[in-house]
Amino acid sequence: MTVSISMTINGSSVSADVDARTLLVDFLRVNQRLTGTHVGCDTSQCGACVIHVNGKSVKSCTILAAQANGADVTTIEGVANGSELHPMQEAFRENHGLQCGFCTPGMIMSALDLINVNADPSEQEVREWLEGNLCRCTGYHNIVKSIQAGAKAMREA
Amino acid sequence: MYSFDYKSPSSLSEAVAMLQSSDDGLLLAGGHTLLPTMKQRLASASDLIDLGGVSELRGISVSGDAVTVGAMTTHAEVAASSDVRGAISALADLAGGIGDPQVRNAGTIGGSIANSDPSADYPAALVGLCATVNTNSRSIAAEDFFTGMFETALAENEIITSVSFHIPKCAAYCKFPNPASRYAIVGVMFADCSHGMRVAVTGAGPSVFRVSEMESALAQSCAASSIADISISADGLNSDIHASAEYRAHLVTVMAKRAVEKACASC
Ligand SMILES: Cc1cc2nc3c(=O)[nH]c(=O)nc-3n(C[C@H](O)[C@H](O)[C@H](O)COP(=O)(O)OP(=O)(O)OC[C@H]3O[C@@H](n4cnc5c(N)ncnc54)[C@H](O)[C@@H]3O)c2cc1C
Numbered sequence: 001m002t003v004s005i006s007m008t009i010n011g012s013s014v015s016a017d018v019d020a021r022t023l024l025v026d027f028l029r030v031n032q033r034l035t036g037t038h039v040g041c042d043t044s045q046c047g048a049c050v051i052h053v054n055g056k057s058v059k060s061c062t063i064l065a066a067q068a069n070g071a072d073v074t075t076i077e078g079v080a081n082g083s084e085l086h087p088m089q090e091a092f093r094e095n096h097g098l099q100c101g102f103c104t105p106g107m108i109m110s111a112l113d114l115i116n117v118n119a120d121p122s123e124q125e126v127r128e129w130l131e132g133n134l135c136r137c138t139g140y141h142n143i144v145k146s147i148q149a150g151a152k153a154m155r156e157a
Numbered sequence: 158m159y160s161f162d163y164k165s166p167s168s169l170s171e172a173v174a175m176l177q178s179s180d181d182g183l184l185l186a187g188g189h190t191l192l193p194t195m196k197q198r199l200a201s202a203s204d205l206i207d208l209g210g211v212s213e214l215r216g217i218s219v220s221g222d223a224v225t226v227g228a229m230t231t232h233a234e235v236a237a238s239s240d241v242r243g244a245i246s247a248l249a250d251l252a253g254g255i256g257d258p259q260v261r262n263a264g265t266i267g268g269s270i271a272n273s274d275p276s277a278d279y280p281a282a283l284v285g286l287c288a289t290v291n292t293n294s295r296s297i298a299a300e301d302f303f304t305g306m307f308e309t310a311l312a313e314n315e316i317i318t319s320v321s322f323h324i325p326k327c328a329a330y331c332k333f334p335n336p337a338s339r340y341a342i343v344g345v346m347f348a349d350c351s352h353g354m355r356v357a358v359t360g361a362g363p364s365v366f367r368v369s370e371m372e373s374a375l376a377q378s379c380a381a382s383s384i385a386d387i388s389i390s391a392d393g394l395n396s397d398i399h400a401s402a403e404y405r406a407h408l409v410t411v412m413a414k415r416a417v418e419k420a421c422a423s424c
């Protein structure tokens with residue numbers, strides 16, 4: 001079955017006809033060519049596919065594109081201001097919060113949702129929040145440091 | 158995933174009608190159990206009826222001695238609700254300990270209990286807090302609702318609309334989580350309420366169960382020490398790569414003691 005969907009992605013309205021089975025992550029990557037959102041597992045575990053739907057972080061591999069009909073979607077591509085990195089992205093760069101970078105888009109989208117609910121998270125709160133984001137490279141230490149630095153920069157901005 | 162027709166009702170009556178007129182329709186709530194299962198082709202449906210647009214199934218209300226949570230309320234909403242925390246902090250704690258933040262933003266109480274996963278957290282809350290499951294056609298006591306592993310008392314085409322929890326004098330939930338998924342290897346909800354003492358266990362057996370021996374001991378003296386020597390039999394408990402039945406039996410006493418200690422500290 002084909003369904004007609006429309007949503008706002010990073011501030012632009014998009015409409016498309018898709019197979020009802022289309023996952024939101026595939027709609028973003030294949031249909032919209034927004035390949036910053038990654039697929040690490042496709043089994044809801046790794047968090048590489050985390051985006052925001054109506055301001056809340058979700059795993060885009062575990063939601064149908066049709067479920068986001070009418071929603072406001074933000075992906076990693078919508079975070080920077082033109083060529084100026086978002087303070088959270090800048091903090092990951094400054095603090096070596098990434099190595100291969102595969103997990104980074106999901107980490108940043110997850111971190112930004114944390115800051116929405118807790119502007120000044122402790123190290124423990126960051127670690128608990130990252131329960132659903134796996135990184136195979138960094139050992140998490142610098143990711144936690146980056147998120148705390150990014151949170152500070154956002155508070156001071 | 159096998160192909161299906163996607164339906165998006167905007168009211169409960171429309172959802173019921175769509176379910177009744179479909180050959181083999183399934184309800185879609187947060188999708189965090191159903192979509193992974195469909196991806197593996199372990200489940201399929203002629204129609205997926207998405208409850209996401211049915212606003213009457215969302216929301217939390219407190220009245221008299223009950224907290225009522227709409228079926229489509231997410232785990233994150235329950236965890237963050239000051240009404241829930243004020244009335245039953247153990248319920249907010251339980252919801253805040255499910256999976257990870259993204260799972261909590263999507264998964265719903267209705268989807269969780271309809272699935273009746275033996276290691277899901279909510280079944281312990283429903284049975285421990287003497288809850289009632291409300292559907293489009295009736296109300297079912299929590300103890301009659303969970304009938305077995307992945308089995309419930311729901312009839313064909315029945316839709317859960319809300320769950321009403323009885324507000325206890327004090328309660329606490331403690332779980333030993335699977336370190337990868339956070340599902341309960343064993344989770345215990347202890348509550349002291351007007352119905353008496355309740356000790357409800359999830360994760361250990363095929364379905365949630367009460368430990369009456371512990372409940373009687375706690376009625377005599379409400380302290381962790383009164384149940385320290387009570388152990389349950391490993392017969393019939395779950396056994397898998399994460400934990401043997403014997404280990405789960407041991408964890409039931411450990412988690413029950415912790416839950417009683419935590420509840421007493423806040424009482
Ligand atoms: C990585 C990960 C970790 C998780 N960790 C935990 C955990 O620690 N503890 C835990 O308890 N759970 C955990 N879960 C499960 C999670 O809580 C699920 O969201 C939940 O079990 C199912 O809820 P859902 O809203 O996603 O339902 P769906 O997947 O949409 O639906 C599940 C089933 O319920 C049916 N259904 C849905 N709504 C209704 C309704 N209103 N009436 C009747 N039937 C209905 C559907 O048809 C389907 O058969 C985890 C899931 C994932 C992916």
Ligand code: FES
Pocket residue numbers: 038039040041042043044045046047048049050059060061062
């Ligand atoms: S790709 Fe979605 S959680 Fe791993």
Ligand code: FES
Pocket residue numbers: 097098099100101102103104134135136137138
């Ligand atoms: S930087 Fe490589 S997976 Fe995280």
